[in-house]
Amino acid sequence: MEGHIYRTFDLELKELKESLLYEAALVEKAIENAIRALLERNSELATKVIEDDDIINAKEVETDEFCLKLLALRQPAARDLRFITTAIKINYDLERIGDFAVNICERVQELNQEPQLKPYIDLPTMAKIAQLMVKESLDAFVKEDVELALKVTRDDENVDNLLDQIFRELLTYMMQDLRTISRATRLLFISKYLERMADHAVNIAELVIFMVQGKIIRHLKEVP
Amino acid sequence: MEGHIYRTFDLELKELKESLLYEAALVEKAIENAIRALLERNSELATKVIEDDDIINAKEVETDEFCLKLLALRQPAARDLRFITTAIKINYDLERIGDFAVNICERVQELNQEPQLKPYIDLPTMAKIAQLMVKESLDAFVKEDVELALKVTRDDENVDNLLDQIFRELLTYMMQDLRTISRATRLLFISKYLERMADHAVNIAELVIFMVQGKIIRHLKEVP
Numbered sequence: 121m122e123g124h125i126y127r128t129f130d131l132e133l134k135e136l137k138e139s140l141l142y143e144a145a146l147v148e149k150a151i152e153n154a155i156r157a158l159l160e161r162n163s164e165l166a167t168k169v170i171e172d173d174d175i176i177n178a179k180e181v182e183t184d185e186f187c188l189k190l191l192a193l194r195q196p197a198a199r200d201l202r203f204i205t206t207a208i209k210i211n212y213d214l215e216r217i218g219d220f221a222v223n224i225c226e227r228v229q230e231l232n233q234e235p236q237l238k239p240y241i242d243l244p245t246m247a248k249i250a251q252l253m254v255k256e257s258l259d260a261f262v263k264e265d266v267e268l269a270l271k272v273t274r275d276d277e278n279v280d281n282l283l284d285q286i287f288r289e290l291l292t293y294m295m296q297d298l299r300t301i302s303r304a305t306r307l308l309f310i311s312k313y314l315e316r317m318a319d320h321a322v323n324i325a326e327l328v329i330f331m332v333q334g335k336i337i338r339h340l341k342e343v344p
Numbered sequence: 345m346e347g348h349i350y351r352t353f354d355l356e357l358k359e360l361k362e363s364l365l366y367e368a369a370l371v372e373k374a375i376e377n378a379i380r381a382l383l384e385r386n387s388e389l390a391t392k393v394i395e396d397d398d399i400i401n402a403k404e405v406e407t408d409e410f411c412l413k414l415l416a417l418r419q420p421a422a423r424d425l426r427f428i429t430t431a432i433k434i435n436y437d438l439e440r441i442g443d444f445a446v447n448i449c450e451r452v453q454e455l456n457q458e459p460q461l462k463p464y465i466d467l468p469t470m471a472k473i474a475q476l477m478v479k480e481s482l483d484a485f486v487k488e489d490v491e492l493a494l495k496v497t498r499d500d501e502n503v504d505n506l507l508d509q510i511f512r513e514l515l516t517y518m519m520q521d522l523r524t525i526s527r528a529t530r531l532l533f534i535s536k537y538l539e540r541m542a543d544h545a546v547n548i549a550e551l552v553i554f555m556v557q558g559k560i561i562r563h564l565k566e567v568p
Contacts, residue, residue, distance in 0.1 A: 187429070188425060191415060191429070195419040197416055201416050205411070205412060205415070208429055208433065209433070209436055212436065287529075291525055291526060294525050298518075298522075301518050305515070305532070309536075312533075
């Protein structure tokens, strides 16, 4: 009987992992589509990402309820307890990342009212890195893989460097032609949203490291 | 004996509330000092806020561990369980708000390298609202006061309106004088950080409403 309960609990933990992976896949897709909407000047796609955020939100609520159910019914100890409370926080982070994809799409819709400012090169690169960081931070969680989590925290430097580069380039545009200011500012916001997404992925990665190693690296360095 | 355990648990929940209120007070002070550093062009104060963020971070870790301890040792049911998992998320939000105070101070240090662009009027107003929202969201939590939490969600509109106003004003500065662009952009970032702080306060308020009413209002409206 005891064995049966443990097997059930193991299945439930597996279900929790799958639930978070599925939510992460939705979020990754939202990032990808948000940037595609930017590149292709596709306002319909932007609207779709904004509307589909409801699905991510519903998934977040569902996962959160599931975690609560596990805590209440299984009363897990030590290791499993930390796993579930980590899942609660990761779930919270994932939903925020989805919100930033929505924010990007809102700026895309505004940008599409005017001609394109410049060919976008760094923004899609930045988005690809952010998307990969989200994916890898979740993989690190389900596999409890500290090395992969550490890779995610290191990748954040690339995002920060790209942000600096985009920031400088957009400043140059603004200074050369006043008419670019409102578009450049919107692009600047988009790059900030991507940076924030990457920050959330780093948060997730640091939660994983803390969960596995019981060490606090979360506050050893502050994200700029 | 049972009664003794319940009394102990009640004391522990009280301790948890006090711990979060203390952390919130630190965060409110950080917001206040960050804006004072901006207004008074005080780089030393900015540095102090950045350094003191370690104290907030340490408090976050401590509160998080305390929540885990309560979950493991007391195995609370239903209502208390939701209270503690809500505390875990609020704690996570509070620490992020502290990070934005640090971000403001970093921009302040950069701004202090150049002459002041303009008298700041809307930014301190925005900061005061954000600070109050943080305070009231936490008060709503410890008192389980849905009305107060709803007030916090409504106050967010004022922050959004101020952001729009600041955004338009800074755009005008940039367009009139190219030499203002880098300073105006930094001020724009500061206003975005304040907006994000307010968003986190709204998150906390919505967690409180959800906790008390068991209703999900979190995703009824999306913060822009």
